[in-house]
Amino acid sequence: MSPTDPAAGAVLTARGITKSFDGQRVLDGIDLDLERGRVLTLIGPSGSGKTTMLRSLNGLEVPDAGTLEVGGVRVDFAGPVTQRTRDTLRDRSAMVFQHYNLFPHRTVLQNVTEGPVLVQRRPRAEVEVEAEALLDRVGLREKRDSYPFELSGGQQQRVGIVRALALRPQLLLFDEPTSALDPELVGEVLAVIKELADEGWTMVVVTHELSFARQVADEVVFLDGGRVIERGAPAQLFGAPRQERTKRFIERLTNPL
Amino acid sequence: MSPTDPAAGAVLTARGITKSFDGQRVLDGIDLDLERGRVLTLIGPSGSGKTTMLRSLNGLEVPDAGTLEVGGVRVDFAGPVTQRTRDTLRDRSAMVFQHYNLFPHRTVLQNVTEGPVLVQRRPRAEVEVEAEALLDRVGLREKRDSYPFELSGGQQQRVGIVRALALRPQLLLFDEPTSALDPELVGEVLAVIKELADEGWTMVVVTHELSFARQVADEVVFLDGGRVIERGAPAQLFGAPRQERTKRFIERLTNPL
Amino acid sequence: MDWELFWSSLWPIVRGGFVGTIPLALSSFALGLVIALAVALARISRNRLLQAVARFYISVIRGTPLLVQLFVIFYGLPSIGLTIDPWPSAIIAFSLNVGGYAAEVIRAAILSVPKGQWEAGYTIGMSRSLTLRRIILPQAARVSVPPLSNTFISLVKDTSLASLILVTELFRESQKVAAFSQEFMLLYIEAALVYWVFCLVLSTAQSRVERRLDRYVAH
Amino acid sequence: MDWELFWSSLWPIVRGGFVGTIPLALSSFALGLVIALAVALARISRNRLLQAVARFYISVIRGTPLLVQLFVIFYGLPSIGLTIDPWPSAIIAFSLNVGGYAAEVIRAAILSVPKGQWEAGYTIGMSRSLTLRRIILPQAARVSVPPLSNTFISLVKDTSLASLILVTELFRESQKVAAFSQEFMLLYIEAALVYWVFCLVLSTAQSRVERRLDRYVAH
Amino acid sequence: ACSSGGGDSSGGAGTEPEGLSLDAVQDAGVLVVGTEGTYRPFTFHEGGSGDLTGFDVEIVTAVAEKLGVDVEFQETQWDAIFAGLESGRFDVIANQVSINDEREEKYDFSEPYTISPGVLIAPADTDITSFEDLEGRTTAQSLTSNWYEVAEGFGANVEAVEGWAQAVELLRQGRVDATVNDELTFLDFEKTEGADDLKVVAETEDASRNALTFRKGSTDLVEAVNDALAELRADGTLAEISEKYFGADVTQ
Numbered sequence A, B: 001m002s003p004t005d006p007a008a009g010a011v012l013t014a015r016g017i018t019k020s021f022d023g024q025r026v027l028d029g030i031d032l033d034l035e036r037g038r039v040l041t042l043i044g045p046s047g048s049g050k051t052t053m054l055r056s057l058n059g060l061e062v063p064d065a066g067t068l069e070v071g072g073v074r075v076d077f078a079g080p081v082t083q084r085t086r087d088t089l090r091d092r093s094a095m096v097f098q099h100y101n102l103f104p105h106r107t108v109l110q111n112v113t114e115g116p117v118l119v120q121r122r123p124r125a126e127v128e129v130e131a132e133a134l135l136d137r138v139g140l141r142e143k144r145d146s147y148p149f150e151l152s153g154g155q156q157q158r159v160g161i162v163r164a165l166a167l168r169p170q171l172l173l174f175d176e177p178t179s180a181l182d183p184e185l186v187g188e189v190l191a192v193i194k195e196l197a198d199e200g201w202t203m204v205v206v207t208h209e210l211s212f213a214r215q216v217a218d219e220v221v222f223l224d225g226g227r228v229i230e231r232g233a234p235a236q237l238f239g240a241p242r243q244e245r246t247k248r249f250i251e252r253l254t255n256p257l
Numbered sequence C, D: 001m002d003w004e005l006f007w008s009s010l011w012p013i014v015r016g017g018f019v020g021t022i023p024l025a026l027s028s029f030a031l032g033l034v035i036a037l038a039v040a041l042a043r044i045s046r047n048r049l050l051q052a053v054a055r056f057y058i059s060v061i062r063g064t065p066l067l068v069q070l071f072v073i074f075y076g077l078p079s080i081g082l083t084i085d086p087w088p089s090a091i092i093a094f095s096l097n098v099g100g101y102a103a104e105v106i107r108a109a110i111l112s113v114p115k116g117q118w119e120a121g122y123t124i125g126m127s128r129s130l131t132l133r134r135i136i137l138p139q140a141a142r143v144s145v146p147p148l149s150n151t152f153i154s155l156v157k158d159t160s161l162a163s164l165i166l167v168t169e170l171f172r173e174s175q176k177v178a179a180f181s182q183e184f185m186l187l188y189i190e191a192a193l194v195y196w197v198f199c200l201v202l203s204t205a206q207s208r209v210e211r212r213l214d215r216y217v218a219h
Numbered sequence E: 001a002c003s004s005g006g007g008d009s010s011g012g013a014g015t016e017p018e019g020l021s022l023d024a025v026q027d028a029g030v031l032v033v034g035t036e037g038t039y040r041p042f043t044f045h046e047g048g049s050g051d052l053t054g055f056d057v058e059i060v061t062a063v064a065e066k067l068g069v070d071v072e073f074q075e076t077q078w079d080a081i082f083a084g085l086e087s088g089r090f091d092v093i094a095n096q097v098s099i100n101d102e103r104e105e106k107y108d109f110s111e112p113y114t115i116s117p118g119v120l121i122a123p124a125d126t127d128i129t130s131f132e133d134l135e136g137r138t139t140a141q142s143l144t145s146n147w148y149e150v151a152e153g154f155g156a157n158v159e160a161v162e163g164w165a166q167a168v169e170l171l172r173q174g175r176v177d178a179t180v181n182d183e184l185t186f187l188d189f190e191k192t193e194g195a196d197d198l199k200v201v202a203e204t205e206d207a208s209r210n211a212l213t214f215r216k217g218s219t220d221l222v223e224a225v226n227d228a229l230a231e232l233r234a235d236g237t238l239a240e241i242s243e244k245y246f247g248a249d250v251t252q
């Protein structure tokens, strides 16, 4: 229920991550660093490569070049990457998706326990106790036997977060966790994420919620065209962006009209 | 390219609109009034009946009770409602949908001209000239021969607006026109809607974009549980809501965390 | 393997395909699609009676063997004074059959078009039937190509039953040679090969049509 | 209409259904689904060779008449020293046939499960095969019930061909009575009625299964 | 004019076609014959895809000639052949239809034009020596032939097959012990395919009598046909046709 190893140190180091789809360079030499217990926020226009970067951290996508170190596992993408390496990467982090991607044929509790029991082979009884405690924390204990379609979007996303937490990952990855939600449901999910940040979980969050990023993030990275355009503390980056592109992007988000 | 009849007067009068689905009352006696050239904004939590109300105005839904007067057509839902009546209601207004609902198998131009040519039986040549002018206004003239899937969400929604305009309706209806859009694309669509408002189109807009409503709306109506909880000028309703429920809703939207 | 027999019988069999199987399959399929469309529309109409009739039709067609359907039309109807020639009988039977199977496919395809497309049609003032024709069916067409091509491929092979009602086609030709030469297995396999080639050609045509209809569909 | 003959022959025909048609259809369908699943997985695997083999198999099964498939297995294989009894031959032929048709259904169903479900499986550490088994297939099952039940209904009727390889079933029973009584039309129609009743029962069962699987699917 | 020939000559639409009269046939100028076209040597296509020919085909053609009408053949499968006669799709069946009680009740028959005994055929190394040995053995028989009942009558388990070709195949593959068929079929098979691995072990006492089949009530037509057959028998035509196909006279 709290990060597995509270000692300090780098949880994530990415160097020169590069990835092309159909000859189109989508990530173009991205560097990222993240210390244990800190929160990194990725922002950037649509198609800038935020999701692709996040997926690379979770082993869902294999970059063409660069090196990645997540929770002590180091991968050099110059060479061939085995399935084992991808699996190890995956073990270190867990992803929360924009569209929740809960398993529709499993109850809430089963959604949460599936990974710990079947993959991590922990005893079911122990896992269930922990899962219930986690569900309780996000206010969903009484929904343990519901199916996902019986929940609102905000509730589903909270289950999605619990499913990730139950794996006890070293790194939590959030890909626009609230952008599929009705505006009034956004708050309940952001509140949960903020609590996790306060508690010391290490995480990377892709989001368009600037006010959230301002309050929660230790560092904000602005991506465009697969490159890091600017990075800095939220106050600096939102308040006084150095780059014209950053400025324009933030302007457009805060004042759409 | 401008409202068909610029004379003043009530374009919309709704009284006691009531509608149930499966015994569940979704609209519970809604009254609305809208003068020509003015903009009404509907806000309210998910499930409060905003979409159902809008669809009732467009004849897509038939209320169980109440009366409706749209652009001079008066319908009393106490009696049976013929298909002809629904058609006449539809003629008076045009809807812009949350998910655009463009016709995927028709080009942009064909999407726009389909209604005027096939339903209103206006000469194709004339309609095409007008359609191109409208597309030009929203910056999409050069996309006239593209298919919807080749456009971004913001571009698709602008085509959706042009498709509605081309019908020269007396009343434009927008159902969360930007909530399916990437945040940075929201601006381009809101800008178009604002321009139309400035130009004197009469419209009802369901939206969660409070800053937009503040700038554009003449009146804001807050719905909850199928009833009008509060109504007023945007400055009043957003700045000093009288009802606790309104206050909580607005609070949650402006400050999600 | 008697290669000489194989080669000498190939042309009669292929010709049987061209003069029997293919025209029969094509015309029955075309007619069957019209029936299927009507039945599918009846199935989704708001008229209870139409719905029930359509459901009954589909149930009978799919629930009973095609062989019996052919028999009833060709040998049964004369007893009520309705004598129909072999070709028309075959086309009627096969197109009624296709109508029953394809109706469900078309219905599913129509239902798969998002509700928003109906509403978009209504909001620009279209009637139900105009929306159906201009908006819904063109989109449903794309979805129904793969399952309909299955129906068509089955039909091609099912036409072999037409020989029961005096229509000469591919399979009958192979049986004639088999009866003469007593080489049943060889001729069966040969007929199967010819069917297979026809089906391969059809599958290619199907992919073409699919790709063309894919043009305006998001990836 | 000779009602006495109708009633006296009803039981033999129905019994033929219970001892022939139904066990044959059920066992072939069960086995066929296993084959279909394997072939569908081969079709979507990353191994080119497996893909090609699966495609070829599907093409042959769907492109050639079932009758020929039955004949080759029962009458053809003995010529290479493989003599298989009627029942096993029939089950092999029908399940291979179902395998070919159902493979495409299952493949489509697997592909219809959103990609996000695979990724959700991966992100909780599951391997490809575990994700497939625990996450994808249960969801694909729901989608494939209606088309698979079509396949099954076709199979029920197709089993009438088993009489060609000495398996006695519903249709054969009706033919026997027809041959002795010379009442072909009556007996064919009677057999069709029995098939129809069986299919109606199956359709009901299908709706049940569908509704049960619908339980956890959004409306 | 193909199937409508049968339909027209039946007269009286709206009811099941009644018996056919000689006048009707002669008015139509054509006798429509139903036959399989895939049953050698009785009715088959020369070379497999050539003209329809065969023993029954030639006989019925000769009969039609005597009646002064043309002959037109409709080919279908055995399953449909009686349905075709009853529904008026054709006037007569010429397809080695053997006379039995059930059929006599439903149809009119001409005088038989083939009379041949049934033979019991088994592999050359068989231990079956008589019909009595069939008790408990398995034979392959066509459902629609009278030999089915014969085999069953001697206590055999009968596997129903579609025809002679399948029966032989099963016999050769050792899947059945014997088959009963008429002598003619076996003679033709022996002559054209060779049957060293098979042998005739017994012959039935009763011969099967095969005749042209008409709808019930075709009395004067059947009489005319019988006259024609008698004339053909008298002038040696029947014997000639028989010699051509079987090297023997099987018509009496």
Ligand SMILES: Nc1ncnc2c1ncn2[C@@H]1O[C@H](COP(=O)(O)OP(=O)(O)OP(=O)(O)O)[C@@H](O)[C@H]1O
Residues within 6 Å of the ligand: A021, A022, A026, A044, A045, A046, A047, A048, A049, A050, A051, A052, A053, B182
């Ligand atoms: N599997 C893929 N195949 C081909 N192109 C892809 C694939 N995944 C992503 N892309 C392309 O890579 C680019 C970056 O995509 P990505 O999803 O990472 O952007 P993003 O920053 O997450 O955008 P958004 O804000 O819209 O989610 C886009 O142009 C996208 O079309």
Ligand SMILES: Nc1ncnc2c1ncn2[C@@H]1O[C@H](COP(=O)(O)OP(=O)(O)OP(=O)(O)O)[C@@H](O)[C@H]1O
Residues within 6 Å of the ligand: A182, B021, B022, B026, B044, B045, B046, B047, B048, B049, B050, B051, B052, B053
């Ligand atoms: N066709 C329908 N059948 C049954 N119930 C319906 C139907 N349409 C709407 N409802 C129900 O009516 C209520 C109001 O729905 P409506 O879509 O009008 O709400 P809304 O205010 O537009 O919500 P949102 O912000 O989520 O779009 C909801 O509870 C919904 O489930």
Ligand SMILES: [Mg+2]
Residues within 6 Å of the ligand: A050, A051, A052, A175
């Ligand atoms: Mg993304």
Ligand SMILES: [Mg+2]
Residues within 6 Å of the ligand: B050, B051, B052, B175
């Ligand atoms: Mg709504």
